[in-house]
Amino acid sequence: MPELPEVEVVRRGLANWVAGRTVADVQVLHPRAVRRQPAGAEDFAARLTGTTLGSAQRRGKYLWVPLDGTGAGFSLIGHLGMSGQLLVQDASVPDETYLRVRLRFEDGGRELRFVDQRTFGGLAVEEAEDGDPEGTPVSIAHIARDPLDPRFDDGAFAAALRARRTTVKRALLDQTLISGVGNIYADEALWRAKLHYDRPTATLTRPQAALLLGHAREVMTAALAVGGTSFDSLYVNVNGESGYFSLDLDAYGREHEPCRRCGTPIRRAAWMNRSSYFCPRCQRVPRSR
DNA sequence: CAAGGCTCCTGATAGC
DNA sequence: TGCTATCAGGAGCCTT
Structure with a gap:
């Protein structure tokens, strides 16, 4: 199960492979994958489309990617749950059995795929905690810092x-x-x-x-x-x-x-x-x- | 408010 | 063979 080290590996992967890329198209293939999006899958896709992804951040087992171009302070937030994976895949690779969300980019390069068998994980687009310089999304404001965070006390x-x-x-x-x-x-x-x-x-x-x-x-x-x-x-x-x-x-x-x-x-x-x-x-x- | 328990979900595996 | 029970478990939500 993904815990801090596994999620940090994913964060680095996102920072390397998707930062700076602009979202062209979003497909939600299973509604449960975006259940934390209050207004649903269509709203999730609309909020993401056309934005440019920033460098992925992490707190504990949560990831978030700041979004440019939607107004200040919005992020794509993700949790892998028990079985979630974020894969950077060539479009020619057949869809995974448990593919839940697909992001295509304007550069036509590899897709970002959220694959999750047990559907405990999920994605959402969310606003940052008011006035938080780190841009921490609201729903994870209650999560403590992790022991690899330099500001852990x-x-x-x-x-x-x-x-x-x-x-x-x-x-x-x-x-x-x-x-x-x-x-x-x-x-x-x-x-x-x-x-x-x-x-x-x-x-x-x-x-x-x-x-x-x-x-x-x-x-x-x-x-x-x-x-x-x-x-x-x-x-x-x-x-x-x-x-x-x-x-x-x-x-x-x-x-x-x-x-x-x-x-x-x-x-x-x-x-x-x-x-x-x-x-x-x-x-x-x-x-x- | 803190603490603890329930529940979501699907596939692998064991047992009858 | 085919069914049921058990296990894997993060975290939101509810109860005490």
Whole structure:
């Protein structure tokens, strides 16, 4: 699933391949892909057609591309959900089975295609938050900065984490506290920090909170370095998962395999209608709530 | 207001 | 063979 590193690879791809190009034509092939557009698919297409795309921005798992020529402050905003891909494709390439939106450009070059099997992702054209110099679209104003953002405040995060009355993995997945972290990198960061996913945040010491943040930042930075190599010419990313398969995961998806620290088999636990992978020896269950 | 749970969606896979 | 159940899970929305 695309988390911060995968989305950053896509952002770079957009910046390289579509920035500066003018939209000639927009096709919405599945209405759900633009469900965040209040006035619907036709309005989405109309707002995009004739605009020139700027350089893609990212916050957490959200992307946005500033639009010139529609008046100030509008952007094409996107989220990949679980299975979304943004592909830069030659027009001669047959339509993908789950092609949802197609953008053609006035230069007649490669198309931008939004492909999404499970339709949790989506696109919209949206105005910027009033007076925001970064042009952040209104619907993501509530999303926290991510740990790769130079303006992320480590101290404020540690304090906010410890002030929460919840458990640590829930907090890591809360995009209003820290953005960009999904199920995979949450499990990886917790493994590195030797913390159990159900550890109450209020019991973390300040150094533990700082270490956890450091591990989250490190694992996503390492994944980005790997994902970046798999991205070259035709596609914004190669396969929509952009190389996260090649990252050496220590916990996620490794049920029954030995912990790389202590050899104890990694365990998978049902957790919030999904899974948590952890080492039962390195990441001890908290004694009480 | 914070926290937690439900739901959207489709395909792969397991089990009977 | 063909059906049903389960799992994958981000985030908006609703309830408590």
